[in-house]
Amino acid sequence: GATIGILGGGQLGRMLAQSARRMGYRVHTLAPGADTPTGQIADEVVDAPFTDLDAIDRFARGVDVVTFEFENIPFEATRVAAAHAPVRPDGEVLYTTQHRLREKRALAAAGLPTAPFQAVETSAELDHAVETIGRPAILKTAGFGYDGKGQVRIEAQTDLEQAWAEIGNQPAILEGRVDFAAEVSVVAARGVDGSLADFGVIENRHVNHILDLSIADMPLEPAQTAAAREMAAAVMDALDVVGVLCVEMFLTRDGSLLVNELAPRPHNSGHLSIEACPSSQFDQQLRAVCGLPLGSTARRVPTAMANLLGDGWARGTPDWMAALRDPGVNLHLYGKAEPRPGRKMGHLTAVGRDRADAECRALAARAALTDR
Numbered sequence: 001g002a003t004i005g006i007l008g009g010g011q012l013g014r015m016l017a018q019s020a021r022r023m024g025y026r027v028h029t030l031a032p033g034a035d036t037p038t039g040q041i042a043d044e045v046v047d048a049p050f051t052d053l054d055a056i057d058r059f060a061r062g063v064d065v066v067t068f069e070f071e072n073i074p075f076e077a078t079r080v081a082a083a084h085a086p087v088r089p090d091g092e093v094l095y096t097t098q099h100r101l102r103e104k105r106a107l108a109a110a111g112l113p114t115a116p117f118q119a120v121e122t123s124a125e126l127d128h129a130v131e132t133i134g135r136p137a138i139l140k141t142a143g144f145g146y147d148g149k150g151q152v153r154i155e156a157q158t159d160l161e162q163a164w165a166e167i168g169n170q171p172a173i174l175e176g177r178v179d180f181a182a183e184v185s186v187v188a189a190r191g192v193d194g195s196l197a198d199f200g201v202i203e204n205r206h207v208n209h210i211l212d213l214s215i216a217d218m219p220l221e222p223a224q225t226a227a228a229r230e231m232a233a234a235v236m237d238a239l240d241v242v243g244v245l246c247v248e249m250f251l252t253r254d255g256s257l258l259v260n261e262l263a264p265r266p267h268n269s270g271h272l273s274i275e276a277c278p279s280s281q282f283d284q285q286l287r288a289v290c291g292l293p294l295g296s297t298a299r300r301v302p303t304a305m306a307n308l309l310g311d312g313w314a315r316g317t318p319d320w321m322a323a324l325r326d327p328g329v330n331l332h333l334y335g336k337a338e339p340r341p342g343r344k345m346g347h348l349t350a351v352g353r354d355r356a357d358a359e360c361r362a363l364a365a366r367a368a369l370t371d372r
């Protein structure tokens, strides 16, 4: 059988590996660390940093296709890997999406709307950008941000010198703050032949900038749903993505959609597809990168997903029994040893009669974990 190579060792690689092994593939992973969520499921593990190009070279020689589960893989690593095996999505997609400015410019070039933004590389440029864009705004590092890390809110009173110091003097982007009614995402897959499939519009609620709850099938006007899905399709085609990509969007109070950011891989909001759809986002990623036909993303049942952060472990091991008393609830744990606050340890997925019921069951199951 064929072997897929995953760059990255987190939970996204773990769930991809689970799909891959179910379909008879072998899985190799390369990431720093001997005991990673992906490595626990893989057939072979290379413990090396992504900057170790010799290790990347050897790794790529041993696999039939390379994909990634983490967007901060250096472009150079994908170039080295591509000498031996197809890298899907290719390194260009990674290069564009791992840098907020390049990403926003690519979105603009594809004709997709975003919040107003401006590049900021010095404290003087920050002053100027804040004058142009106005307050409130958000200053974000151009690279390496996740779960809201590397972001500073610029409020009416915020001192700009201090904000710039907090970001740490690195290339950044200033974005106008969107007064959104909701956040949504479209997770889409695109095959080697350009075929597309998406999981519809997912509603996302964040707490402290970290995704907290996702619910399938955001009830929008049909034209809005179509627009969101078309935006995702436009991104997939514009970036020539082979694999899975998530488009995070804001639904503004006047009902229009703005793209927030892209993730060139399965996304936390798409985890509910494991229970909700015949082919999950990980099945689709596998199918796409292996050149197989895409599977069905039809939603079988109303579904919601609640994240489990390390905070929930503060008073001891969560009460798994209590959460699983609802037969419509599934537990996913990522095999991370240290439950730190804010760290994604796993998630719960609940199916229900309708969206509200699924949401309610996911929240009740999570509350039951720590209700003792």
Ligand code: ATP
Residues within 6 Å of the ligand: 115, 138, 145, 146, 147, 148, 149, 175, 176, 177, 178, 179, 180, 183, 206, 209, 211, 248, 260, 261
């Ligand atoms: P992720 O974990 O999704 O990769 P991230 O650290 O890359 O997160 P963003 O998605 O850019 O960061 O921002 C995190 C959250 O902060 C968003 O989901 C949204 O709630 C809020 N946010 C970010 N940018 C804006 C904006 N321009 N206007 C309003 N809210 C924003």
Ligand code: MG
Residues within 6 Å of the ligand: 145, 146, 147, 261
């Ligand atoms: Mg992000």
Ligand code: MG
Residues within 6 Å of the ligand: 248, 260, 261
């Ligand atoms: Mg985000």
